[in-house]
Amino acid sequence: HAKAEGKNTFRFFSEELNNSFRDRIAMEHGLRHILDRGELELHYQPKVSVATGQVIGVEALLRWNSPEFGMVSPMRFIPLAEETRQIIPIGEWVLRTACQQQLLWQQQGIQLSMAVNLSAVQFKSPALIERIAALIDETGIQPENLELELTESALVDKPDDAVRVLEQLRSLGCGISIDDFGTGYSSLSYLKNFPVTILKIDRSFVRDLAHNSGDRAIAQSVVSLATNLDMKTVAEGVEEQEQLEILQQIGCTYIQGFIHSRPVPADQILAVVKRLGGAA
Numbered sequence: 534h535a536k537a538e539g540k541n542t543f544r545f546f547s548e549e550l551n552n553s554f555r556d557r558i559a560m561e562h563g564l565r566h567i568l569d570r571g572e573l574e575l576h577y578q579p580k581v582s583v584a585t586g587q588v589i590g591v592e593a594l595l596r597w598n599s600p601e602f603g604m605v606s607p608m609r610f611i612p613l614a615e616e617t618r619q620i621i622p623i624g625e626w627v628l629r630t631a632c633q634q635q636l637l638w639q640q641q642g643i644q645l646s647m648a649v650n651l652s653a654v655q656f657k658s659p660a661l662i663e664r665i666a667a668l669i670d671e672t673g674i675q676p677e678n679l680e681l682e683l684t685e686s687a688l689v690d691k692p693d694d695a696v697r698v699l700e701q702l703r704s705l706g707c708g709i710s711i712d713d714f715g716t717g718y719s720s721l722s723y724l725k726n727f728p729v730t731i732l733k734i735d736r737s738f739v740r741d742l743a744h745n746s747g748d749r750a751i752a753q754s755v756v757s758l759a760t761n762l763d764m765k766t767v768a769e770g771v772e773e774q775e776q777l778e779i780l781q782q783i784g785c786t787y788i789q790g791f792i793h794s795r796p797v798p799a800d801q802i803l804a805v806v807k808r809l810g811g812a813a
């Protein structure tokens with residue numbers, strides 16, 4: 534019996550592998566035309582002040598609207614785009630579109646900071662600083678309104694280089710967030726030297742905040758670490774009132790999550806800001 538099952542399992546896995554290999558090739562092919570076919574879209578998720586309940590900014594989140602694969606999650610296609618280095622032109626499109634959108638809202642009287650995710654591949658590109666400086670120039674965004682989100686993994690393998698690049702980004706005037714903080718391998722001694730403005734508490738620590746004292750201790754420690762290093766905090770993935778109240782008690786600065794809004798297309802942000810208040 535075990536033998537037969539083993540055989541089936543093997544067949545199952547090899548078909549699965551075949552399919553995923555086919556998907557991957559097709560997706561890699563599709564990625565090549567993603568920009569000229571206009572298949573990318575940005576959605577925006579509000580970031581809300583815990584103290585005032587007002588929307589103070591948004592995070593731009595990439596969506597691939599593919600005629601072949603449907604709406605593809607960034608978790609699926611960004612790793613592929615990184616392997617092929619397509620993430621460089623894609624990331625450039627994201628930055629330009631997000632900056633232009635920030636200015637459009639500003640012209641409509643809605644003042645929002647714009648957070649953009651940067652891939653480790655973008656972060657390590659020698660042209661990064663030059664490109665971001667050019668985009669700030671070209672779009673006219675005030676750099677204080679632009680915040681770049683990086684994960685620990687983008688920063689840790691060459692921390693000295695990372696510090697230099699982060700300092701250059703800071704001297705352009707941009708804010709810097711460490712995304713998914715607590716899930717990577719950055720050590721506290723690096724953190725001390727990274728000129729970071731925001732720590733984003735990963736959703737995995739927020740999920741069970743109301744029922745898990747360990748998660749609560751971690752969230753609390755991240756907030757006090759950030760405060761002592763003169764940084765702000767964002768809690769990711771807040772879905773319930775109970776989580777929000779705990780985050781308020783421990784002094785977290787901002788909150789992002791479905792409790793306030795899912796990421797939405799640009800034209801829905803005005804309604805969200807009206808519903809939640811603030812940002813004008």
Ligand code: C2E
Pocket residue numbers: 578593594595606607608611624627650651652682712713769770771772789790791792796
């Ligand atoms: P991230 O930067 O940590 O973004 C937060 C993710 O959590 C988003 O997923 C968002 O939709 C989701 N989220 C927000 N609030 C909640 C909540 O209350 N509950 C739950 N369950 N989820 C919530 P999304 O949009 O699928 O993005 C996934 C990841 O893809 C992002 O994680 C980021 O690492 C990457 N990504 C997205 N856009 C870009 C981009 O333009 N460039 C790069 N390099 N990466 C991007």
Ligand code: MG
Pocket residue numbers: 592650682712
């Ligand atoms: Mg992010």
Ligand code: MG
Pocket residue numbers: 712713733735769
């Ligand atoms: Mg995150």
Ligand code: MG
Pocket residue numbers: 713735736769
């Ligand atoms: Mg995350």
